Amino acid sequence: MLSVALRHRFADFTLDAAFEAPDGLTALFGHSGSGKTTVVNAVAGLLRPHFACITDGDAVLTDSEGGIFLPPHRRGIGYVFQDARLFPHLTVRQNLLFGHWFTGRGRKAELSRVVDMLGIGALLSRRPAALSGGERQRVALGRAILSHPRMLLMDEPLASLDQPRKDEILPYLERLRDQAGLPILYVTHSPAEVARLATTIVLMDHGRVRASGPAAQIMSNPATAPMLGLADTGAILTARIRGQDADGLTWLSTPAGPLFLPQVAAPVGRSLRLRILAQDVMIATVPPQGISALNVIPAIIRDLTDAEGGVLVRLDAGGQAILSRITARSARSLDLHPGKPVHAVLKAVSVAPGTIGFSAG
Numbered sequence: 384m385l386s387v388a389l390r391h392r393f394a395d396f397t398l399d400a401a402f403e404a405p406d407g408l409t410a411l412f413g414h415s416g417s418g419k420t421t422v423v424n425a426v427a428g429l430l431r432p433h434f435a436c437i438t439d440g441d442a443v444l445t446d447s448e449g450g451i452f453l454p455p456h457r458r459g460i461g462y463v464f465q466d467a468r469l470f471p472h473l474t475v476r477q478n479l480l481f482g483h484w485f486t487g488r489g490r491k492a493e494l495s496r497v498v499d500m501l502g503i504g505a506l507l508s509r510r511p512a513a514l515s516g517g518e519r520q521r522v523a524l525g526r527a528i529l530s531h532p533r534m535l536l537m538d539e540p541l542a543s544l545d546q547p548r549k550d551e552i553l554p555y556l557e558r559l560r561d562q563a564g565l566p567i568l569y570v571t572h573s574p575a576e577v578a579r580l581a582t583t584i585v586l587m588d589h590g591r592v593r594a595s596g597p598a599a600q601i602m603s604n605p606a607t608a609p610m611l612g613l614a615d616t617g618a619i620l621t622a623r624i625r626g627q628d629a630d631g632l633t634w635l636s637t638p639a640g641p642l643f644l645p646q647v648a649a650p651v652g653r654s655l656r657l658r659i660l661a662q663d664v665m666i667a668t669v670p671p672q673g674i675s676a677l678n679v680i681p682a683i684i685r686d687l688t689d690a691e692g693g694v695l696v697r698l699d700a701g702g703q704a705i706l707s708r709i710t711a712r713s714a715r716s717l718d719l720h721p722g723k724p725v726h727a728v729l730k731a732v733s734v735a736p737g738t739i740g741f742s743a744g
C-alpha cells in the first residue's frame with residue numbers, strides 16, 4: 384500500500400494532501416491546477432516537498448523529518464506518460480527490454496506473459512513510427528511493467544488519444560489493474576475513466592484532498608459523487624453471473640438482489656463490475672405493475688441531498704447503496720424521506736466491457 388502525506392508551498396499555491404493507495408488503480412481526479420501532477424512528482428522523487436512522508440509498505444521513499452529522500456532511479460517506479468516516449472530507433476522488442484539485464488528462460492517467459500497481456504505480439508519487430516497511438520501506449524505500459532516496479536504512475540495516459548484508441552487500450556488497463564498486484568496511481572480529468580477504472584478515488588481541489596476511499600463508496604456518496612460530475616454519478620456494484628436464460632437474458636446476483644441484463648457474453652460464475660447511473664434510476668412508492676423495466680429492487684431511503692436543481696436520493700438495497708437523481712418536485716410529491724420503503728426502477732445497467740472475460744472469477 385502506497386501512503387502519501389505531503390505539504391509544499393509554491394509562490395501562489397499550497398499543496399497539503401494525504402491519502403492511501405492500495406493495490407489496484409487509484410484515480411487522482413481534480414480540475415486543472417488542483418495539484419495532481421505535483422503529488423505524482425513528489426511520489427516519483429522529482430520534487431522534494433517541504434514536508435513529506437511517502438511510504439510503500441515497509442519501504443520509505445521520502446521522510447522529510449527522518450532526512451530520507453530516495454533518488455528517483457532507486458524508487459522502483461514505472462511511469463507511463465501522456466505521450467509514450469519510446470525510443471524511435473529501437474524496435475518494440477528492444478524498447479520493451481531496454482535497460483533490463485535479466486537473461487535466459489525467465490526473461491523469455493516474462494516477456495511473453497507481458498506481451499500476451501497487452502496484445503502486442505504482432506508488433507515486436509516494428510519501430511514506434513509504424514504504431515498507432517494506442518499501440519504505442521500499450522508498448523509503454525509493457526516497458527513500465529517489465530522494469531519490475533513496486534508501483535506504476537500514470538499521468539493522463541489516454542489524454543492524447545481519440546476515443547477509438549482509448550476504447551482499445553482501456554481493457555488492457557483493466558487487466559493490468561486486476562492482474563499486476565501493485566498500486567497504480569492514475570492522474571485523470573475524465574470522470575468516465577474514473578468510473579470505469581478506479582478501485583480507489585482521491586478527489587483533489589485547490590491543493591487538498593476533498594475525499595478519498597474505495598471507488599464504490601465515493602461514487603455512491605451524494606456528498607462526494609457530484610464532484611465527478613452529475614452525469615457520471617451512480618453506484619458501482621460487483622455482480623456474479625448466475626445463469627444464461629433461454630430468452631437471451633443473463634441472470635446476475637448482486638448485493639442489492641438479482642438483476643437481469645441483456646445477454647452478457649461471459650460464463651456462469653464470472654464476476655463483473657456494474658454501473659447504475661443515478662439518472663437511470665426511478666423511484667416508485669408502491670410496487671410498479673405493467674412496466675417494461677426488468678429490474679425493480681426494493682430499497683429504503685437513506686437520505687436526500689440537493690444537487691444542482693434536483694435531488695440525489697441515496698437508497699439502501701440489502702446493504703448496497705444505489706443513487707437516484709430525481710426532480711425536487713417528484714421528491715416532494717412522493718413525500719420521500721429517510722426510512723421510507725420504496726422500489727428502485729432501473730432503466731439501464733451497464734457492464735464495464737473490460738470485465739467481461741478478464742475479471743477474476
Ligand SMILES: Nc1ncnc2c1ncn2[C@@H]1O[C@H](COP(=O)(O)OP(=O)(O)OP(=O)(O)O)[C@@H](O)[C@H]1O
Pocket residue numbers: 393394395396413414415416417418419420421422572
Ligand atoms: N515549479 C512550480 N513553481 C511554481 N508553481 C508551480 C510549480 N509547479 C506547479 N505549480 C503550481 O501548482 C499548482 C498545481 O499544479 P499541478 O500541475 O500539480 O496541477 P494539476 O492538477 O496536475 O493540473 P493539470 O491537470 O492542469 O495538469 C498550479 O497552480 C501550478 O501553477
